[in-house]
Amino acid sequence: MQIAIYSRGFVKEDLPIIQLLLDELERAEINAIIYAPFSESLQPYIRFSKPLVTFSCAEDLYGKADILVSLGGDGTLLDTVCYVRDKNIPVLGINFGRLGFLASIGKDAINAAVQALKQRTYVADKRSLLHLDSNVGLFGEVPYALNDFTIHKKDTSAMVKIHTYLNGEFLNTYWADGLIVSTPTGSTGYSLSCGGPVVFPEAGSFVITPVAPHNLNVRPVIIPDNHVLSFEVEGRSDQFLCTLDSRMETIDSTVQLAIKKEEFSISLVRLDDSNFLHTLRNKLLWGIDARNALK
Known part of the structure; x- marks a missing residue:
């Protein structure tokens, strides 16, 4: 399996998470293709165990990437539409931002996300x-x-x-x-x-x-x-x-x-234990009311 990784950039606090993601992908024998400007900014801070493979435009991904991983918030994930286009490359969003309606997989779920990719146990939802x-x-x-x-x-x-x-x-x-x-x-x-x-x-x-x-x-x-x-x-x-x-x-x-x-549509990847109702409850705090504890 080959995945592409896209991000607009990073803050230094996220570098351990990025390193963890790359290490877990290597352990899972999943090859990574990294967005070129992002890879250039990472090189002074991240250990790469093999020569980097990068992409710069949509054409670089066609026939090479099985999934595109977005590292950032919802705005970062929206950028990926310009890269996957109509090629049916699913997008998995890992939330490095704040609210994260679309990039709904948290930093603490890196291991689970990589295992889901390796075992292909994720769910890809079609979005119009x-x-x-x-x-x-x-x-x-x-x-x-x-x-x-x-x-x-x-x-x-x-x-x-x-x-x-x-x-x-x-x-x-x-x-x-x-x-x-x-x-x-x-x-x-x-x-x-x-x-x-x-x-x-x-x-x-x-x-x-x-x-x-x-x-x-x-x-x-x-x-x-x-x-x-x-x-x-x-x-x-x-x-x-x-x-x-x-x-x-x-x-x-x-x-x-x-x-x-x-x-055409695009596919957003989610883990098995997550769905739209779960996202609504977590992001909009539906049901988080002290009166519910009285039942």
Whole structure:
């Protein structure tokens, strides 16, 4: 088995965990391919028992990596979408960050994670993506997102008007700071912080959530993900922001935007003893109430 390891960087407190991961992989006879900038930053601090094999782009992984391991928080894991693309390489997230909805495997579970990889006892959950079409070719070769798509005002400019259509039929004009379209996976991210609902990953839906809407009767809406959403944006400013996960482009009112479900999905790896309900309880502290102890 060969796994790829991706990370944006590290803090020195995490170096023993990274060393442990590499040592455990070697003991399990699992070969590692390390993201090149990450491997360069590690070399002064980490013992490598064999010559390094690295990758720098998506093409370097095709046919070489069975699984990609993300070391970091949810933002780091979202980066991996640009590397696995449509090649069906599952992603396992080890949480070096804070909340960790997607990168849900803790540092204390390194040994268990490596054994699950070796014995192939992990579970790979399919997660849907959303796809962006535009008339100006935004986001190059990766016009898709695992979490969400957003339109947002730029800097401190006035609110924007986002004319929104569902399968070509007018839905609403959102007078707001912005608008979020999230997948079920992304429902626990930016959308949740703006009042959107929690949606189970297997639900075939998109969530439309306004950001600080000027009309107080506007609420998040859940729609089937076989629908197509399209948008026209206008405002006092000439420029607006458009994002896919953590990637950002600047657009103007001449840009036409449409969101639909991507044709392929990606797989997120979890251990057998973990599932979405377990993550909700741990990350949102559901059920952590002193009154429950009285039962």
